[in-house]
Amino acid sequence: MAILKVEHLSKSFGSTKVLKDICFSLEKSEILSIIGSSGSGKTTLLRCLNFLETPNNGIILVNEKEVFNGKTQKTLTESQKKENRLHFGLVFQSFNLFPQYTALENVTLARKLAAKKEKDYKSRKKEILQEIEEEGIQLLKQMGLEHRMHQYPHQLSGGQCQRVAIARALALKPDILCFDEPTSALDPELTGEVLKVIKELAEQKMTMVIVTHEMAFAKDVSDKVIFMDNGVVLEYGSPEEVFDNPKEERTKQFLGRFINE
Amino acid sequence: METFLQQLPTVLHALNIGFLQTLKLFIATLVGAIPLGLLICFGSTSKYKIISGFFNIIIWIVRGTPLMIQLLIIYYFPGLVLHNPVWGGSETGRFMASALAFIVNYACYFSEIFRGGIQGISVGQDEAGLVLGMSKVEIFVHVKLLQMIKRILPPMSNEILTLVKDTSLARIIALQEVIWAGQSFMKGSQGISGEIWPLFFTAFYYLVCNGILTVVLNRLEKKLEFFR
Ligand SMILES: Nc1ncnc2c1ncn2[C@@H]1O[C@H](COP(=O)(O)OP(=O)(O)OP(=O)(O)O)[C@@H](O)[C@H]1O
Ligand SMILES: [Mg+2]
Numbered sequence: 001m002a003i004l005k006v007e008h009l010s011k012s013f014g015s016t017k018v019l020k021d022i023c024f025s026l027e028k029s030e031i032l033s034i035i036g037s038s039g040s041g042k043t044t045l046l047r048c049l050n051f052l053e054t055p056n057n058g059i060i061l062v063n064e065k066e067v068f069n070g071k072t073q074k075t076l077t078e079s080q081k082k083e084n085r086l087h088f089g090l091v092f093q094s095f096n097l098f099p100q101y102t103a104l105e106n107v108t109l110a111r112k113l114a115a116k117k118e119k120d121y122k123s124r125k126k127e128i129l130q131e132i133e134e135e136g137i138q139l140l141k142q143m144g145l146e147h148r149m150h151q152y153p154h155q156l157s158g159g160q161c162q163r164v165a166i167a168r169a170l171a172l173k174p175d176i177l178c179f180d181e182p183t184s185a186l187d188p189e190l191t192g193e194v195l196k197v198i199k200e201l202a203e204q205k206m207t208m209v210i211v212t213h214e215m216a217f218a219k220d221v222s223d224k225v226i227f228m229d230n231g232v233v234l235e236y237g238s239p240e241e242v243f244d245n246p247k248e249e250r251t252k253q254f255l256g257r258f259i260n261e
Numbered sequence: 262m263e264t265f266l267q268q269l270p271t272v273l274h275a276l277n278i279g280f281l282q283t284l285k286l287f288i289a290t291l292v293g294a295i296p297l298g299l300l301i302c303f304g305s306t307s308k309y310k311i312i313s314g315f316f317n318i319i320i321w322i323v324r325g326t327p328l329m330i331q332l333l334i335i336y337y338f339p340g341l342v343l344h345n346p347v348w349g350g351s352e353t354g355r356f357m358a359s360a361l362a363f364i365v366n367y368a369c370y371f372s373e374i375f376r377g378g379i380q381g382i383s384v385g386q387d388e389a390g391l392v393l394g395m396s397k398v399e400i401f402v403h404v405k406l407l408q409m410i411k412r413i414l415p416p417m418s419n420e421i422l423t424l425v426k427d428t429s430l431a432r433i434i435a436l437q438e439v440i441w442a443g444q445s446f447m448k449g450s451q452g453i454s455g456e457i458w459p460l461f462f463t464a465f466y467y468l469v470c471n472g473i474l475t476v477v478l479n480r481l482e483k484k485l486e487f488f489r
Contacts, residue, residue: 050392082394090392096385100407100488109403110393154489172393 001064003028003207004049004176009058010070011044018044019055020231026176026224029205033218033239036228037254042211045228046178049209051085062087062175089174093181095161097153103164104149107136107171132171139167143197159190163197170201177201179210215258219243227251265458271451272443272459279442280466286359286428286438291421293364298371306376316372323369329430332362336434352437359431363424370420378413379405411485418478422471439463 002025011019018041026032034042047053048068049060057070067084076084097106111132115121121128140149143163153161162182169177179198183191195217201208202221212218218225218239225242227235235242235251246252304316323331336358340346348354382405390400429440443460446453453459 052388052391078396082396085392086394088392092385092389094385096383096389098386098389098404100411110390110395113395113399113403152488168393 001028002026002061003030003063004209005059005061005064006049007059007061009045009048009055009060011041011048011053011055018231019048022058022233024224024226024233024236026207026209028207030207030223031202031221032209032224032226033222034209034211034226034228035213035215035218035242035254036226036234040228041231042228043180046090046180046209046211049176049178050088050090051081052090086172087175089169089172089177091162091165091169091177091179091182093184095153095158095165095185097161097165097168099153102150102152103140103145103156103160103167104133104136106153106164107139107168108132110168111136111171136167136171139170140164142200143167144193157190158186159193162186162194166194166197166201176207176209179208179212181211181213183212183214215243215255227254229254268446268453268456268459271453272446272456272462275442275445275451276439276459276463276466279437279439279463280470282356282436283425283428283438283466284470286356286363286431286436287425289360290363290367290424290428293360294367294371297364297368298375301368301372302375302379305372306379320369320372323366324373328362328366328427329433331366332359332430332434335362355431355434355436358434359436363428363431367420367424371417374413374416374420375409377416378409381412382408407485411488414478414482414485418475418482421478422474425471425474426467439466 004026006022006024009019009022010017022045024032034045036042044053048055051068054073055068055070058068059066059070060068062084067087098109101109112129115128115132118128137146137149140146143166145160145163145167148156148160148164153164156164162185166177166182182198183194186194191214195214198208198210199221210218210222220239222239225235225237225239226233227242227246227248229248229250234248235246242251243255246255301316301320305313305320307313307316336348336355339348348358386404386408387397387400390404395403428438431438432441432444435441440460440463443463446456446459448454
């Protein structure tokens with residue numbers, strides 16, 4: 001059973017079609033890498049999955065339940081939309097941490113706000129907050145940040161910030177975690193620590209969709225690879241298929257640039 | 262010198278009472294203009310053209326005319342033109358009219374500062390909040406508000422110090438604030454007349470008040486230096 005199924009997804013900004021008839025599916029614990037040149041629509045696709053953009057058409061299914069349907073999306077209530085969105089987590093290229101909160105507070109804020117709406121919040125407030133706090137600490141430890149928990153984002157390196165952002169996304173226990181070029185804003189010597197964390201998540205069977213320009217990493221870690229070009233899924237298959245035996249001339253051209261580097 | 266010392270207690274007493282009125286107007290303006298300014302800020306940035314147009318016209322009118330004229334219009338227009346003197350002739354009425362004029366005027370200036378403060382925050386903050394399942398209100402209150410306060414504090418400090426001095430404009434409708442009190446000793450009041458020094462002396466009140474405010478506002482800015 002596919003954990004994520006995307007069918008005929010399309011998105012336009014005004015008259016420019018940015019995503020055209022995107023289809024793919026993902027099994028639980030699988031990792032999908034999306035590669036492609038700048039402007040091909042990779043970010044837009046992730047933003048559609050995370051409801052930051054509304055697709056014009058198509059269907060998104062999570063665990064075979066429809067979370068988006070271009071035909072019926074207007075009938076959804078705000079709380080349904082929110083529930084659907086929480087199937088996904090998103091790690092941004094530029095981290096987008098909240099600057100006035102410490103690493104730990106960044107990780108726990110959303111959960112604490114959500115907990116306030118629980119029925120038993122008043123009676124169990126202390127326990128609930130304690131529990132969220134402990135889970136946050138656990139996640140930061142997992143990211144190797146136990147000594148940075150009480151520091152503010154501006155006191156952390158880019159790689160540390162990105163790991164806090166990953167912990168923050170994990171805190172909400174998403175079914176599918178999406179990364180938009182998680183290492184592109186980092187100095188080369190810091191990319192390794194973030195890729196290592198993602199690899200560890202892979203070992204723990206986290207389902208992930210990763211937009212990346214790190215070809216070696218994508219080839220190593222993914223179960224499936226999509227090559228996007230000009231809003232279209234041009235190539236879709238196992239890393240061996242896409243990287244070693246690409247069908248399309250355009251893919252060869254694109255990959256060639258990376259081999260030459 | 263002897264007469265000065267004799268006059269001093271009487272003058273100080275009168276100036277204190279006047280300055281109390283100054284302070285009242287200052288505080289009323291801040292308390293009213295900050296929330297109203299936020300409202301105007303949201304209105305003027307609304308995605309609905311009618312709403313944003315309406316608020317932008319108000320901002321244009323209020324910022325394009327002198328506060329003194331606004332005071333005169335708000336105070337005299339109902340009585341002299343509409344023959345409905347809503348403010349009455351008492352000090353309370355003059356205070357209410359002054360407060361209204363100051364609140365509306367300052368709210369418009371504040372709204373522009375707020376607008377700059379909100380627009381300066383990257384959309385990434387909203388998006389990060391949304392992806393984490395936070396509502397727009399939660400994002401504003403828990404994520405953007407403090408960042409906005411940090412950004413607007415320097416321009417707001419300027420406006421606040423200006424406001425302290427601007428309250429003296431209310432003298433145009435005879436609000437009995439500190440300058441009015443100082444001036445009364447020129448015309449003659451409580452056995453003192455033809456003295457100009459009490460008027461000059463009012464400057465100290467403004468200086469001390471703004472000195473205290475400067476210290477407080479600087480402290481606040483320092484407090485917010487814990488993040489960037
Ligand atoms: N909000 C928007 N309004 C209009 N056009 C947009 C918007 N967002 C993206 N686009 C356009 O959509 C196309 C795809 O953009 P997208 O950011 O998805 O590409 P990308 O594959 O992520 O590129 P990169 O590798 O540079 O991040 C681009 O041509 C871009 O100009
Ligand atoms: Mg992108």
